[in-house]
Amino acid sequence: MTTFITHRALRGVVALAAASLLIAGCSSAEPAGSGPTGAVFGSLPTSAGEPKAGGVVTVAQAVGLAPNNFYPNRASSDSPFSAQQAMFKYLYAAADVGSTQSINADLSLAELPKASDEGKTFTIKMKDNYKWSDGKQVNAADVIFSIDLIKAAIAESPANYYGYVLGGFPENVVSMTATDTDTLELTLKDSTNPDFFLNNVASTLIPLPSTAWNIAAAGGEHLDSTVPANATAIYNYLSKQGREQSTFASNPLWQVVNGPFRLQNFEAATGGYTLVPNDKYTGPSPSKVEAMKFLPFTSTSAMMNQLKAGALSVGALDASFASEVTALKQQGYNSYGRPGPTQFNPVVINFKNTTNNFDKVIAQLYVRQALQHLIDQPGYIKSRGIYGGAGAPSYTIGQVGTRFAPSFGDKAPYPFDPAAAAKLLTDNGWTAGSDGSRTCTSPGTGTGNCGAGIPAGQTLSFNLLYASSPEAIANRNTAFISAAKQVGITITGEAKSLNFLYENADNNAAPAFKDQWAMADEGSFNASTYPTASSYLKTGASFNLGQYSDPRADALMTASERSSDPNALVAETTYLGENLPYLFMPNPANIAVWKSDISGPPASFANITRYGLGLLDPQLWYFQK
Amino acid sequence: MAWYVLRRLAISILVLIGITAVVYFLLYFVQGSPGRAVLGQRASPESVAAFNTEHGFDRPVLVQYFSYLGQLLSGDLGQSYKLNQSVATLLGQNAARSAMLSLAALVLALVIAIPLGIWQAVKRNTVGDHLATAASYTLYATPQFLLGLILIAIFSQAIPLFPSQASQSPSPWVIFTDPRSMTLPVITIALTSIAVFARYQRTATLEQLGQDYIKVARAKGLPERMILTRHLLRNSCQPLITLVGLSVPALLAGNLIAETVFNYSGLGLLFLNSLQREDYPVLLAYTLIGGALTVFGNFLADVALAITDPRIELSA
């Protein structure tokens, strides 16, 4: 639930997924379904059977992401517990996958924030049915305590908080006051769009037990964390304790939780751990199972083998395992797959690449439209070599079925249509030669002309770098390149390591490489649940993909961040879908598999597809009688 | 002998210091900004700068190197950038497990490869020998992870004899406490070694079979079996001893593939992950240990050779 979970964290998974492709057998994939709920793969069984108390649910942890910090407001280099939410609840709970909302108000610790004072001040009212396991109420002071510690952490080093954005939260907090035990008033420097506040600020907050953790030494004095020096001392102590993996399960600090589970056992060597129900839990749906075991895995293929052996209750897989699902079904597993709610798969365009006048050519919207017409999203999803049915088309940032869906809905603005692409080119002064390749024969800026800065004789020829793994990325680009060839556009594809692309392409962080790439496909990105593109498409953003710069887009993105209009983001996602700041590729599905002997609300399993195991509600699961 | 050990030790320390210098400077020039590596591409330049200052990476490289050496002398291998643990702890957690897995595989490989190699040499150029040779080449050429997956597909999934993952207990003694779950990983590692060892053993045995003392033993009227066990075995094992000595570093670290396939967290995997995370303190320590083990393995092989071959004297 961060703003922009980076692709970097996924790298370990990606590398091992490549090796696991080899075990993909001949079993055919589940037919792709689609419907208004957005389910794209498999189907959700309704919760069945009577709950039975007890039993141990075993969950496969994501490969290479063993937790190494218990302190919830961790640093950017830390890996959190994948079931952290089961111990420390976020201030606002995420809504179920497929919901039009992004927040589940019922399960949240507070009422939805109320904006006032031109959208600068927000009031958050805590609910009173949540208690810490030491009996204390979860209240406004706990939120302030958490924010005080984040401030202390950032003051020491911006690297100390994973959610740090320069000039953003919490640096833009002007004041925070607990007007009473349950009410928090937060005033920000600028007016802020209420959705932006809710999704990008408030929902990232994790209240911490302010009366149990406000110490700077074991058994030490309880300090007033609003004094910055105290906050620093407390933060230093907690963050140090949080990194002592050998004491994760024994440190009394970490036994003070407000979620349905607490940590019982942690294996520092492997990263495996066991949660048991928190018997002091006061919230809704306490756990029915005896324990949740999170098993560590060294590779997805090792995980796959354990799934096939029926030794796991729950696992999260990526799209490359779609073909294995039939085999798992025979082993008695349910499966459900869909892309993450804020996923997008851009072919990044380098708007500043001057090689062969690429910057001039690509600045023309009709060229980008023509290129998007050449990307066969439904075809790639269906193709066995690409997603084998486990994917969904994507035409802008906000996904269909959410409040932020574009106004064109699920209808592609530029569907796969090579004829339309050819026509766009022909209509704008590009003529196919005897070998089929297009050249500009009508320079100029008028109607029917190629456009500004494009000379006569200009060719449509550029390069496209794509990640060498997973294989699906290479395959979808190969298909795209060959479609482009048909209409006279010469794209030279080149497979590169993901690392190389991160370091040299996408945001032009390597200026020397600026003229050496025209397009780059690095695979999936994730945006926040309020998917404004301001951090990566706004002019001057520090991570501007391909140096896209468009005044209208900038205005819309500013509105998404600052205006009080709840529909600001719809305008943004609609415009971006039509303006094509990059080319859209389909989103591969995340696949959740769970054994049929456990049950629970269907959405609790579907939610696994959101961020893998990142936001679980395992207390909803139970064994059937 | 004592002098020999001391002398070897002195040389080893010099070699190891050399290794630290080479590896340290190589990594220094490769890694660029540790802060960037640790915090990721999305981290702000402020975060990166802060990280580098905090960890002393803004100092001149020589200063950094000597402070690293100083730490080493006090037994401190440094702190992992990414795992929030000291490198020593990380290695401690993983080394024993890796070593036991490798050792078991090594013993199994030797127990099979030595008789097999001798048998092949005795039956050289027969159908059996050719089959064994073909099998050796096939095994050697098969990527280990494929071998592991094939074994799992057959012995775990088609015929469920063994679990598909190694024991998850953190104890290094799982080989004995849970032998069934260690069967497939051990066999996977052993198979590749068997292929190599058997080839070596076959060649060495062939050479020994050509020696006159075999003829002399035959002329004494000894049965072939006794010739092999009493006369040939010890002499023909010497090349293998050197080979095994050289594979000591792999004992700790060489099982990346098996560890990955069989879900057995060990040093090999730690190294791979550290490489992906650009976690240089771990890489540095790992390389250092590799160097130490290489030196140690050679030394062990020399001593073992001196014990099996009376012609070799370990003199200072």
Added chain:
Amino acid sequence: MILDSDAAQKADTLGSPHREDPDLLAIRDLSIEIRSGDRIVRPVSNVSLRLRRGETLGVVGESGSGKSMTGLAIMGMLPAGGIVTSGSITMDGKELIGMPESDYRAVRGNDIAMVFQDSLSALNPTRRIGDQVAEPILLHLGGSKRAARQRAEEVLALVGLPRPSEKMNDYPHQLSGGMRQRVMIAMALACEPRVVIADEPTTALDATIQAQILDLLNDLKSQLGMAMILVSHDIGVIAGHADRVAVMYSGRVAETGLTPTLFGDMRHRYTQSLLASIPTITHDKADELFSIPGSPPDLAMPQVGCPFAPRCAAATDLCHEAAPGLTLEAAGHSYSCWHPATGPSAPMRSRIATATATIAGPEATPRLSVRNLVREYPVGGSTLFGGRKTVKAVSGVSFDVAAGETFGLVGESGCGKSSLGRMIVALDRPSSGEVLLAGDSVTRMGSRELGRRRAELQMMFQDPLASLNPRMRIETILREPLDIQNIDTRGQRAIRVRHLLDQVGLPAGVMERYPHELSGGQRQRVGLARALALNPLVLVADEPVSALDVSVRSQVLNLMRRTQHELGLSSVVISHDLAVVRYLADRVGVMYLGKLVEVGTCDEVYSTPAHPYTAGLLAAVADTDPLAADRENGTAVRGDLPSAITPPSGCRFRTRCSQASELCAVVEPPLESISGTHQVACHFPLVPKQIASPTTT
């Protein structure tokens, strides 16, 4: 008189000194084939031999004559692919061919034992010798392990191993070659076999040791009442120790007879030629050695006619067409030859003028001068602490070689003669002392000048196969030194190569071939040609013929002598073989443990040896000279060569010298003159020293 094989056996029986004894071992019509792939080699064809109780049968022949294969066939130990195609071998009337393997094992090492040629690999390097000797005892005689070790110790004592109870726990590498050979004999005799097959038992040993071992075998044979088959390529060994001799050639028995008959009155042309081609220490140096042309036939080819015919001067068409049958003469003397000889051939006069060595006057600068040369090699690894041991390979050797003169260096293996040779041609640097080439110090030359002068110093190596690059054609090998020294134009070099081949008696067709395609003799000729390619001033030949078969050896020896004389080379010939040195050299130096103990002209040293060691060497050789009139053992050298790491104090030879006194242990004798050209380093020389030695005035 042509007989069938039964008759041959009968004939074989006649004339034996052990006529009354029943046959202990009888080989009849034995033929062996060895298959490897498509190739079939017939190493033994129709061989019949008999051995009686108490008798020593010598089997002599060159490599590939089938003598060792016959021995292995008796042991039932043919190499892989080897089968007996016909014939029989009986022991006490019991057929051995076709005997079940387990029964055969009971015979092997028990009734019939074999003594192999000493090599470091003939004993298991990793087992104690006591265990190795006890092994057959335990196997065949049973009993406790202790009893077996007890017996092993007795046998080791019997074979003359000093302090056997201690040596029981030694490993083979801790023993000298002579001691190892004794251990091997002990292993063979441990179960008191009735037949001992000694296959080249002394070939790897030095002459002084060789004599000891052969005498030991002889003594033990009579002591234990065994019969022995002594297999050797060395006619001297056979002549000295066999009662009867079988001469083998190309897998067949050419001639059999009592030893004196065979050497004194041979019939077969091969026997005659073979004997004539061996240099002896009594050979008249004016005579050129007889040499047998060509080389032995390829045993993989089917043989028609007499196998020796292609190399035989007396051969007629008949010899090429039909194999000769067996002819029987009196006293069990039989042979297979169409045109039998009548005794040894007359000595052949040399066809070249035997230029007397030009021993230069003292005023002339010698061509080669070795001054006080010392070479010590460190042993063991280099150390951080403590001192290092060194092998004193050469310890202060001085001598001169005049232009056109040939200087011979003799001595046992390990005496430093090869180290000396390498230093002379600057392949190795001395620890101290220097080598002068025509007055210029080679030792002090810089590498650039040395490179230029290297052409003048050439070496001929012992093993021609190892010293010729196997991937180069002969032409390239011979042209290479010319290329390196950048001599002549390309065309002229080709002519020079052709000329060189002509000079060493090789056809021009050899140029296109690779070393492995040539025979041993041809390869050594190439080795000589290469050494001669750059017109050297000095040629060092290190054991030039010791790797060659007897019949080929004389070809090379003759060639070397001829070229020496023709080219006026100064040569240093290094050999352990006294006869070879005598044949080639004008003057000779005797080395012992890194020192020259005697120097003189060949005549002086060979006829009136002054140093006890020289005398001992000569005695050991005389002992095995088939034609030597008398055999005396009085001056034999005892024991083994001491370690060169810690050589004895004083006179280094004193530990093996029968005349040594206390003086010898304290004072090292200097090299002093006996006559103008004869010097000796001994306190008690066998020839009195000159009172007023010119060197001491």
